[in-house]
Amino acid sequence: MTDxxxxxxxxxxxxxxxxxxTVALLRHRKQPAGTLYLxxxxxxxxxxVGLYIRGLEVGGCPLGNTFExxxxxxxxxxxxxxxxxxxFRLSLLGYFTSLLxxxxxxxxxxxxxxxxxxxxxxxxxxxWIEFHAALALFSYGVFALLALxxxxxxxRNYSLKNxxxxxxxxxxxxxxDLDTISVRLLNxxxxxxxxxxxxxxAYWIRAIDTVxxxxxxxxxxxxxxxxxxxxxxxxxxxxxxxxAWICIGLFIAALISVYPVNLxxxxxxxxxxxxxxx
Amino acid sequence: xxxxEPFLFVVGATHHTAPLEWREKLALNAAALPRLEEQLATLGxxxxxxxxxxxxxxxxxxxxxxxxxLGQLCTVFCEHQEIEMDAFSAMQLRKxxxxxxxxxxxxxxxxxSQLVGENEIFGQVKEAYAAxxxxxxxxxxxxxxxxxxxxxxxxxxxQTGISEGQVSVANVAVDLATTIFGNLxxxxxxxxxxxEIGEQAAKAFRSRGANDLTVASRxxxxxxxxxxxxxxxxxxxxxxxDRLAYFDVIVxxxxxxxxxxxxxxxxxxxxxxxxxxxxxxxxxLPRDIEASVAKIDNVYLYNLDDLxxxxxxxxxxxxxEITKAREMIAAKAHHLWExxxxxxxxxx
Numbered sequence: 001m002t003d004x005x006x007x008x009x010x011x012x013x014x015x016x017x018x019x020x021x022t023v024a025l026l027r028h029r030k031q032p033a034g035t036l037y038l039x040x041x042x043x044x045x046x047x048x049v050g051l052y053i054r055g056l057e058v059g060g061c062p063l064g065n066t067f068e069x070x071x072x073x074x075x076x077x078x079x080x081x082x083x084x085x086x087x088f089r090l091s092l093l094g095y096f097t098s099l100l101x102x103x104x105x106x107x108x109x110x111x112x113x114x115x116x117x118x119x120x121x122x123x124x125x126x127x128w129i130e131f132h133a134a135l136a137l138f139s140y141g142v143f144a145l146l147a148l149x150x151x152x153x154x155x156r157n158y159s160l161k162n163x164x165x166x167x168x169x170x171x172x173x174x175x176x177d178l179d180t181i182s183v184r185l186l187n188x189x190x191x192x193x194x195x196x197x198x199x200x201x202a203y204w205i206r207a208i209d210t211v212x213x214x215x216x217x218x219x220x221x222x223x224x225x226x227x228x229x230x231x232x233x234x235x236x237x238x239x240x241x242x243x244a245w246i247c248i249g250l251f252i253a254a255l256i257s258v259y260p261v262n263l264x265x266x267x268x269x270x271x272x273x274x275x276x277x278x
Numbered sequence: 279x280x281x282x283e284p285f286l287f288v289v290g291a292t293h294h295t296a297p298l299e300w301r302e303k304l305a306l307n308a309a310a311l312p313r314l315e316e317q318l319a320t321l322g323x324x325x326x327x328x329x330x331x332x333x334x335x336x337x338x339x340x341x342x343x344x345x346x347x348l349g350q351l352c353t354v355f356c357e358h359q360e361i362e363m364d365a366f367s368a369m370q371l372r373k374x375x376x377x378x379x380x381x382x383x384x385x386x387x388x389x390x391s392q393l394v395g396e397n398e399i400f401g402q403v404k405e406a407y408a409a410x411x412x413x414x415x416x417x418x419x420x421x422x423x424x425x426x427x428x429x430x431x432x433x434x435x436x437q438t439g440i441s442e443g444q445v446s447v448a449n450v451a452v453d454l455a456t457t458i459f460g461n462l463x464x465x466x467x468x469x470x471x472x473x474e475i476g477e478q479a480a481k482a483f484r485s486r487g488a489n490d491l492t493v494a495s496r497x498x499x500x501x502x503x504x505x506x507x508x509x510x511x512x513x514x515x516x517x518x519x520d521r522l523a524y525f526d527v528i529v530x531x532x533x534x535x536x537x538x539x540x541x542x543x544x545x546x547x548x549x550x551x552x553x554x555x556x557x558x559x560x561x562x563l564p565r566d567i568e569a570s571v572a573k574i575d576n577v578y579l580y581n582l583d584d585l586x587x588x589x590x591x592x593x594x595x596x597x598x599e600i601t602k603a604r605e606m607i608a609a610k611a612h613h614l615w616e617x618x619x620x621x622x623x624x625x626x
Binding site for chain 2: 241
């Protein structure tokens with residue numbers, strides 16, 4: 001089986017999770033946490049196999065095209081859910097994670113152009129740059145989960161403000177728990193992204209002429225935006241629904257930026273090898 | 279209508295007939311109640327009467343010579359409350375004869391309560407009867423009606439399941455608190471008002487794990503007494519505004535004539551911990567908390583109507599029991615009415 005086949009099967013597992021969760025929501029039943037967790041875990045394992053095969057093929061962390069970047073982001077978010085979901089007993093987060101991973105997987109799998117070219121040895125054998133990229137993408141996974149908990153926060157806030165507590169709203173976690181998780185995710189995400197920037201900058205300083213300016217500007221802008229949200233939250237100036245909206249908006253912006261960043265890299269590197277299906 | 283009607287009547291306004299804003303205007307201040315009773319006692323043709331005055335009810339039960347007497351009673355009440363008679367008429371509850379008996383029985387059994395099946399109302403009806411007895415406003419007819427009503431209400435509560443589940447305001451409020459805070463063990467709860475409903479709410483919070491309780495009351499003795507019962511701290515109500523920021527949950531159940539927590543007071547408190555949610559439960563009528571407070575970020579304000587609406591959602595599970603209870607009440611009320619008619623005819 002090819003790497004993409006493994007990832008297709010993983011997406012099917014996420015789809016099963018979404019179907020199970022949607023049925024529970026429509027019937028106003030509690031999310032079957034154990035079943036959801038199982039399907040997300042199986043999907044994660046299969047996605048890991050797919051990405052591992054791709055990694056062997058490209059000779060490093062598979063972060064060479066838009067498809068791989070989307071896949072790695074979904075994989076990171078799912079990995080975090082498997083830890084956070086157990087810690088906080090967030091069954092509804094499992095549903096949202098299945099949905100996010102399904103959407104990211106399905107979109108990236110259904111646009112062949114995003115995976116038409118595969119870059120081998122993208123990082124030129126430099127493990128630090130590879131580490132920098134992996135850290136950055138992993139922080140995007142954290143921010144993906146933060147966007148999901150922010151959506152749940154907004155739904156819970158809406159239900160409490162409008163006195164609508166029955167139906168699907170009844171299964172949302174408490175607003176204080178959601179705020180706690182969101183703040184922790186923001187802290188972890190900013191730390192990972194900062195570490196990634198630190199590692200990257202150590203390389204850039206030594207070889208400034210190799211820096212892709214567009215990529216640098218976009219990455220720094222996202223880092224500053226998340227860093228700003230982090231500082232304002234610590235100062236008590238940004239919180240509640242405003243923080244939630246900003247976290248959702250920033251993740252959408254970060255996700256959208258993946259494509260132009262990846263596109264801009266093409267001019268800096270040797271032409272990639274078109275992928276031919278074996 | 280029987281030839282003996284309308285000798286027995288009930289007139290007033292409840293949550294079924296009047297919205298919250300109007301119930302606030304109709305609320306009878308405990309201090310002013312004796313003056314109204316004295317005014318009613320001088321009404322010609324009003325043989326007996328008792329006043330049921332709760333958060334959601336202003337009901338006058340009585341025995342009158344004619345419908346005109348009822349009109350006079352309403353005029354006195356409207357003048358006392360400084361409201362237009364037309365406005366009161368539009369939201370008025372008025373029942374006579376067997377319907378009045380049926381209504382009192384249903385009220386006592388908790389079938390007419392906002393939270394159907396709740397138990398507090400039974401005690402409140404008993405208190406209204408005891409107060410009327412003390413001032414000698416109750417005569418033989420109302421005495422019999424109240425006594426038989428209490429028997430019927432007790433029977434309904436013991437023989438049906440209408441009181442099963444979360445049917446008290448206190449329990450609904452605590453359930454709601456868990457959707458805001460999750461675990462309540464580290465939430466700091468303030469109870470403003472040392473009355474029965476507030477005490478029930480405080481006990482419910484305590485039973486669900488809230489360890490940090492404070493009682494504030496206009497009368498410090500009352501606050502200290504209740505605080506001792508609940509193993510809580512006591513706070514003079516004058517210091518409430520300074521200490522607001524300390525609390526996560528504030529339960530207001532005072533008998534104050536107006537709001538004790540203003541928008542600006544809550545805003546100021548929230549500025550100290552803007553990211554921490556604040557749950558405000560207003561169990562008082564007139565309301566203790568300004569309604570505009572609900573617009574502040576991270577503040578969740580619930581009043582009696584809101585809690586009742588949540589409880590209503592749980593009511594469907596008890597629908598069969600409520601139907602059974604209503605049938606029992608109807609049969610008992612009919613029986614009592616016929617009994618009263620026979621007595622009246624015999625005495626004539």
